[in-house]
Amino acid sequence: MYPGAYVTEFPDKPAVIVAGTDETITYRELEERSTRLARHLYDEGLRPGDHLAVLTDNDPKVFEVYWAALRSGLYITSVNRHLAAAEVSYIVNDCGAKALVVSAGVAEVARKIVPETPGVTIRLAYNGPVEHYDSYADALAGASKEPLPSQPRGIDMLYSSGTTGRPKGIKPALPTHQVHEPGDINVATSGPLFGFDRDTVYLSPAPVYHAAPLRFGGIVHALGGTVVLMQKFDAEAALAAIERHGVTHSQWVPTMFVRMLKLDEAIRNKYDVSSQRVAIHAAAPCPVDVKRAMLDWWGPILYEYFGSTEGNGFTVISTEEWLRKPGSVGQSKLGIPHICREDGEELPPGEVGLIYFERELLAFRYHNDPEKTARAQHPRHPNWTTTGDIGYLDEEGYLFPTDRKDFMIISGGVNIYPQEIEDALALHPKVQDVAVIGVPDAEMGESVKAVVLPAPQAEPGQELAEELTGYLRERIARYKVPRSIDFATELPRTPTGKLVKRVLLDRYAH
Numbered sequence: 001m002y003p004g005a006y007v008t009e010f011p012d013k014p015a016v017i018v019a020g021t022d023e024t025i026t027y028r029e030l031e032e033r034s035t036r037l038a039r040h041l042y043d044e045g046l047r048p049g050d051h052l053a054v055l056t057d058n059d060p061k062v063f064e065v066y067w068a069a070l071r072s073g074l075y076i077t078s079v080n081r082h083l084a085a086a087e088v089s090y091i092v093n094d095c096g097a098k099a100l101v102v103s104a105g106v107a108e109v110a111r112k113i114v115p116e117t118p119g120v121t122i123r124l125a126y127n128g129p130v131e132h133y134d135s136y137a138d139a140l141a142g143a144s145k146e147p148l149p150s151q152p153r154g155i156d157m158l159y160s161s162g163t164t165g166r167p168k169g170i171k172p173a174l175p176t177h178q179v180h181e182p183g184d185i186n187v188a189t190s191g192p193l194f195g196f197d198r199d200t201v202y203l204s205p206a207p208v209y210h211a212a213p214l215r216f217g218g219i220v221h222a223l224g225g226t227v228v229l230m231q232k233f234d235a236e237a238a239l240a241a242i243e244r245h246g247v248t249h250s251q252w253v254p255t256m257f258v259r260m261l262k263l264d265e266a267i268r269n270k271y272d273v274s275s276q277r278v279a280i281h282a283a284a285p286c287p288v289d290v291k292r293a294m295l296d297w298w299g300p301i302l303y304e305y306f307g308s309t310e311g312n313g314f315t316v317i318s319t320e321e322w323l324r325k326p327g328s329v330g331q332s333k334l335g336i337p338h339i340c341r342e343d344g345e346e347l348p349p350g351e352v353g354l355i356y357f358e359r360e361l362l363a364f365r366y367h368n369d370p371e372k373t374a375r376a377q378h379p380r381h382p383n384w385t386t387t388g389d390i391g392y393l394d395e396e397g398y399l400f401p402t403d404r405k406d407f408m409i410i411s412g413g414v415n416i417y418p419q420e421i422e423d424a425l426a427l428h429p430k431v432q433d434v435a436v437i438g439v440p441d442a443e444m445g446e447s448v449k450a451v452v453l454p455a456p457q458a459e460p461g462q463e464l465a466e467e468l469t470g471y472l473r474e475r476i477a478r479y480k481v482p483r484s485i486d487f488a489t490e491l492p493r494t495p496t497g498k499l500v501k502r503v504l505l506d507r508y509a510h
Contacts, residue, residue, distance in 0.1 A: 001187070001222045002179045003067060004031045004147070006198070015221055016060040019203070019230045019241040025060045030067065030221070032145050037068035040143040041099055044122050048073025048152050049174060053097035053120075055079045055088060057105035058231045061126050061136070062208050063217060065101050066156075070218070071179040073152035077159065077169065078209040081105075082494075085112035087167075091159055092117045094368060095169050101136065104128030151179045157367065158211050158309050169367030170310050185311075186215055187222045189334055193316055194249065194278050194303060200225030201275075203241055203250040205233040211309040212282060216251060225249075235259040239271035246275045254286040255433070255493070257294050258426055262455075268297070278303055284498055285401055287423035288326050295319060304329055306401060310364045310376075312385045313337060313357025315399050328398040335359050339393055340386075344379040352392045352402055352415075356384040390417070407501055409438030411446050416480050421450065424475045425468065430458035433491045435499050436482065439508045450482040451504055453491050460487035 003015060011028035018024075025033075041052065052074050054065045062078070069076035077095045079088055088109055092100060099122035102110040107130045114123070114132045126136035153175040159167040177183040190196065202220045204227055206213045217227045228245045230238065233256060241247065260268070279298055282305045295302060300319035306329035307314040315337070317330025335357030339347045347353045357363070362383055366372040378384035390408060391401035403417035410416070418436035425434045433453040438446035452468065454460045465485040472481045492503040 001182075001224075002071065003027055003034070003221045005180065006224045007031045010198075010224075013224075014226045016063055016217075016227045016229055017245060018060055019228050019245070020237065021231075023060060025063070027224075030064060033061075033064040033140055034067035034071060035147050036140040036143040036145055037064060038072045038148060038151075039146070040139045041068065041072060041074070041122065042148055043143065044099070046072065046074060046098055046122070048154075049075070050099075051075045051077060051095050051097045051157070052099045052101070053077045053079055053092050053095060054101045055081055055106050055110060056101070056103040056208070057081055058208055058229055059103050059105070059127065060229055061103070062214075063221065063227070066214065066218060067221070070154045071151040072148070072154055073174065074154040075157040075171075075174075076154060077157050078214055080159075080167075080209045080494075081109075081207070083109075085109050085116070089113045089116035091167060091169075093119060095157060095159075098122060099124070101126070102130060102133060104130055107131075153177050153179045153181075153184070156211070156214065158209075158214075160309055168369050168372060170364050171367040172311065172364055184222065185334070187219050189314060190216070190219050191223055193333065194280060196220055196223045196225060196249065198224030199248065201228060201245055201248045202226065203228045203230070203238070203245070203247040205230040205238050205241075205250075205252065205256065212251060216280075220249075233259075235263050236267055236271075239263075239268070239273060242273045242276060243271045247273075248275060249278045249280070250276060251280040251282070253283040253498075254281065254290055254426075255284070257281065257286065257290050261290065261293050261297070261427070262432075273298060276301055280305065282307065285403075285419050285423070287426040289423070289427050291322070291326075293427070295323075306330070306399060307334075308387045308389075310385070310387050312359065312363040312387065313355075317398070321398075325394070325398050325400075328394070328400050330399065331397050332357070332399070335363070337393060337397070337399055338378075338384060339391065340378065340384075344381075347392075349393050349395045352390060354386050354405060355389045355391050355399070355401065356381075356386045358384045407437070409436075409446050409448055411438065411441070411448060411479070412444045414479060416448060418448075421448065421472070421476060421480055421482065424472055425450070425452070428468065428471060430455050430464060430467070432456070433493070435491050435501060435504055437501060437504050437508065439484075441483075447484070448480065448482045449508065450485045451488050451491065452485055453488055 014024045015030040016025045100120045104127040123133040124136040125133035204213045305316045313335035315330040338356040339353040388405045403419040421436040432455045439449045441447035492500040
């Protein structure tokens, strides 16, 4: 399905509402504007298989652009608005974008990249003028509102977050069906799993350039629901949005849970969040104590999934299952999971190794990088792919991720997974954020270091380091306890909550 399927039934129903301002795009507006933009792009020469890029803040018009691409057979690449101009130019050029749509909120970067992106022939800007870009509103006004005779389904081509290196485009095959026909795997999988339908009110607090907010927003529209879009995450504002809009579904990353849990109890209890039926979380492992605290607060409505921008596999776990198997991310709903050693040998249940997912065909390719694509494939089964996560399966096929291969610490020949140590510190009242890395050690090869962002009321220094060390010794094995703790004024996280550990690894490399 797609938004146009609902225009006759409820044209004035909100498709998108902006939390905090109540700016609204109705289903009628979403259908007409996406149709007009699709017409404009076609009239300017774009054809199925071409690329459209969008660079925007969290503005509801991004869904007009998204659906214009999906009803034109185009690839759409949503670019991280926090990147520097050179990084944005790299992605726009690498994906081969012929059209670029920007918001006035990113005008400075949008202007800077013009001379560096000569392949772009169509430039449009909304919410105000941007030098060298044509008016988005004028382009739509001058285009027909009649849908194109053929509307082949397009698809997103998003870029990895770059937490371990330069971002790479993840290029799936174009769908073979029309936009109004069934066949979208995200809708078919996630709709039933999470109970999305036309009564859904879905709160999206994360940046729309990220895979989950963009794709899940599209799923909600395909099923006739409403997306409540936060312009940026704020813990109290998120609770207020749930109450104001009667949110039924929401999606979070664990750092958002931690920030909401650390609000004063009076603030947390101020807002009625009982309208929620499903609260989804993903993107990073959730500490067991954090999840238990959220369950105590919100009740048994938490669903966790494990997946990637690459889309090679997908697991889901309900609250009921998780209470039986804390730390698991569930059984697979897409792809057959395998745990393998470095040499590709498959491991039995309970043993930790690289997580692969088996699909009938190769699930993805890294754009312009056949070597990275090959590295993601199993040495003997090319349709088994990995994104570098490490974990194990239990006897019932439940997956337990432990960390990423790139971040594993080998100290004295022993494998140590930083995530376990980070989880142990996550809810300590004097810790606002923490990253654990391996640093060079002449004797052990690597030693464990924690980099801590203290809570506002905490005083960094030796006394706090000793307190945290003692706290950890009561909770994890002694060989995992950091041999050193540094304090920082900030940690490198993406706006979606992922630690960019390569920044810290580079800092402590020597």
